[in-house]
Amino acid sequence: MSKVNTSKNNAFLIDMTKCTGCRGCQVACKQWNQLAAEKTEFFSGEGYQNPPAMSEYTFTRIKFRDYQKNGQNEFAFYKEMCMHCNDPACASVCPVGAFKKTAEGPVIYKADRCIGCRFCMIACPFGVPKYEWSKGLPLVKKCTGCYSRVLEGMKPACATACPTAITYGRRDEMIKLAEERLAKHPNKYIHKVYGKEEAGGTSVIYLTSLPFNELGFKPVTLRPLPDYTWQALRMVPAAFLAVGGGLSALSWITHRRDRLKHEKAAEQVDNPAEEKED
Amino acid sequence: MTAAKFVVNEVKGYHGFVKFLILLVVIAALASMVRFVFGLGATTNMNDTYPWGLWISFDVVTAVPLAAGAFTLGAIVHCFHIKKLEPLVRPAIVTGFLGYSLVCVGLLLDLGQPQRGWHVMRYWNLHSPMFEVSMCVMAYTTVLFLEFLSPVAERFGWNLSLRVLRWLEMPLVILAAAISTLHQSSLGTFFLIAVDKLHSLWYNPLLPLLFWVSAICSGMCIIIIEATSCHKWMGQPNEGVLLRTLAKILPWTLGLYIALRAYSLLALSVGPFFDRPVLTLLFVVELVIGFILPFFMFTQKSVREDDRRRVIAASLVVFGLVLNRFNVSMFGMMNPDQIYYPSIVESLVTIGIIAGHILFFVLIAKYFPIFEHHPETVDYTIPGRIRKSDNGAEPVSEQS
Ligand code: SF4
Numbered sequence A: 001m002s003k004v005n006t007s008k009n010n011a012f013l014i015d016m017t018k019c020t021g022c023r024g025c026q027v028a029c030k031q032w033n034q035l036a037a038e039k040t041e042f043f044s045g046e047g048y049q050n051p052p053a054m055s056e057y058t059f060t061r062i063k064f065r066d067y068q069k070n071g072q073n074e075f076a077f078y079k080e081m082c083m084h085c086n087d088p089a090c091a092s093v094c095p096v097g098a099f100k101k102t103a104e105g106p107v108i109y110k111a112d113r114c115i116g117c118r119f120c121m122i123a124c125p126f127g128v129p130k131y132e133w134s135k136g137l138p139l140v141k142k143c144t145g146c147y148s149r150v151l152e153g154m155k156p157a158c159a160t161a162c163p164t165a166i167t168y169g170r171r172d173e174m175i176k177l178a179e180e181r182l183a184k185h186p187n188k189y190i191h192k193v194y195g196k197e198e199a200g201g202t203s204v205i206y207l208t209s210l211p212f213n214e215l216g217f218k219p220v221t222l223r224p225l226p227d228y229t230w231q232a233l234r235m236v237p238a239a240f241l242a243v244g245g246g247l248s249a250l251s252w253i254t255h256r257r258d259r260l261k262h263e264k265a266a267e268q269v270d271n272p273a274e275e276k277e278d
Numbered sequence B: 001m002t003a004a005k006f007v008v009n010e011v012k013g014y015h016g017f018v019k020f021l022i023l024l025v026v027i028a029a030l031a032s033m034v035r036f037v038f039g040l041g042a043t044t045n046m047n048d049t050y051p052w053g054l055w056i057s058f059d060v061v062t063a064v065p066l067a068a069g070a071f072t073l074g075a076i077v078h079c080f081h082i083k084k085l086e087p088l089v090r091p092a093i094v095t096g097f098l099g100y101s102l103v104c105v106g107l108l109l110d111l112g113q114p115q116r117g118w119h120v121m122r123y124w125n126l127h128s129p130m131f132e133v134s135m136c137v138m139a140y141t142t143v144l145f146l147e148f149l150s151p152v153a154e155r156f157g158w159n160l161s162l163r164v165l166r167w168l169e170m171p172l173v174i175l176a177a178a179i180s181t182l183h184q185s186s187l188g189t190f191f192l193i194a195v196d197k198l199h200s201l202w203y204n205p206l207l208p209l210l211f212w213v214s215a216i217c218s219g220m221c222i223i224i225i226e227a228t229s230c231h232k233w234m235g236q237p238n239e240g241v242l243l244r245t246l247a248k249i250l251p252w253t254l255g256l257y258i259a260l261r262a263y264s265l266l267a268l269s270v271g272p273f274f275d276r277p278v279l280t281l282l283f284v285v286e287l288v289i290g291f292i293l294p295f296f297m298f299t300q301k302s303v304r305e306d307d308r309r310r311v312i313a314a315s316l317v318v319f320g321l322v323l324n325r326f327n328v329s330m331f332g333m334m335n336p337d338q339i340y341y342p343s344i345v346e347s348l349v350t351i352g353i354i355a356g357h358i359l360f361f362v363l364i365a366k367y368f369p370i371f372e373h374h375p376e377t378v379d380y381t382i383p384g385r386i387r388k389s390d391n392g393a394e395p396v397s398e399q400s
């Protein structure tokens, strides 16, 4: 996979201890991307979150978690969105290369290429790409990383709207910032920068005070996912040549043996039995 | 008008079963139109959690290995030079050609933007197993079509093309085997990206190799089943003696598969393995009934030589293969609190595709000489002449 110059790779640092659950990001994202409203019911999914899942109409969403702290009920929040992986699984599996990790950070989707096979949805370890199930000729939808804004030097809509928790900037700086916060408040945070290494590193980085699995984070491998398929796919030319060449050689040998047998038989025409053996 | 009348009269003369198949195909065609009018969401049970359903699991991931008979047999007959199996080659090629054509149909129905299918050829992505499978399936369908042209040319007495095709036979067989190796295994590569999604009973880095070896096994078993049922229901000659030879190869390939499976599970997979009883059951049924039992059956001479028991063993392997592909592409990927099952439209389309396969096979066998082809009756002088002029070298041996 083409490596992105990480010094220009921008990232979201989302500090969930600072998130108030206002869902300003969710609204800003809908507005900026002109996404239709969804008809939902409160408590249709798990807990207070609404809508129940990301979809073709919802690129980002705040998940709510109830938990007990010192005998008191508390809320924890988690902003769900595309992780803009450094080496994205969605891009590696797409047969037409519709996804691309840009040098600026966002993983973008070229809708005019997509054939709608949904392999990206199988591949994404975070379950991000969604499909236009209601359409006869559907396409894929996902968070754009507000690429058009970033190109213009603006921050993504959700990061701009967020009053407290989201910082946006160069990925290396965001990681440094996250690690500084961890060092400064060791008791406040779970000691982990989620996204630093997950799935080979992502451009969305989380800090939290609750264990990540309790927030509904999926366990993901640290190895970039495209490696898993590439270790098999890189053998393709060799396999092709080995099978093709092997069989060619084999048939040359067997045919030659056959021919020699025939020639021998032709010399002594009075021996018609050779067809029978094998 | 007369042509239409002729067709109507022909169809009227068909067996009731064939008419029933035609009905199923028509229903499937209607159902697939419904899919385009109302969208995938309304007509299938696929959703954002299960983006791939029955159509990928059966029409692509399972149908491709079931059509593997053509390349396996081609290689056995022409490369390993077990010439006496030749009479089985043509039916296998017809099955393969039909199988792959229907895979293309199934894939086009499943795509969101079927009219852009050709984009695969324009925007290459060498890192995508899907890219590789699409290219191979297109190439291989062409190869099978060329191979299939032989009986067509024979039927219409086109001698020149018959000569060309005869000359092309060897290169096509080798090309077919090489291309098949790639895409049969790449279907397994599909699921290598589903780390943490596919259950550890099936997820391991050897998936591509396992897919390839099991495709070879099932390809041979399909030939056994096909030849036996053609003998039983279509009045074709009994090829029992040939199938016996084929059955002798099977314990080796099945044994290799079981060994690889055991190795990949014990040495290359990371648990937990037996945390979900349903999956454990599916795994045990697949491996024991679908592979280990027929392995032992095929090692028995009495099974190999008995038409009925041989076909039972072959059916078990096919059952094992189908279950394996469903386990990998569907059951093993499911999470217990949200279950996918196919909708009516999905099922009707898949049933129609299976019916279409049988239907077209019966019709082709009716109108083209695919069973009459016994090598003793064919004049093989043309390859002989080429051999003379080429001084013994096979036209493709440069590849090695
Ligand atoms: S989170 Fe998923 S959709 Fe987003 S870049 Fe990574 S693999 Fe692609």
Ligand code: SF4
Binding pocket: A093, A094, A095, A096, A097, A098, A099, A113, A114, A115, A116, A117, A118, A119, A120, A121, A140
């Ligand atoms: S659905 Fe579209 S974007 Fe996703 S893998 Fe298929 S072609 Fe690529």
Ligand code: SF4
Binding pocket: A028, A029, A030, A032, A033, A059, A060, A081, A142, A143, A144, A145, A146, A156, A157, A158, A159
């Ligand atoms: S980056 Fe843009 S598209 Fe993505 S969640 Fe934020 S506002 Fe929405």
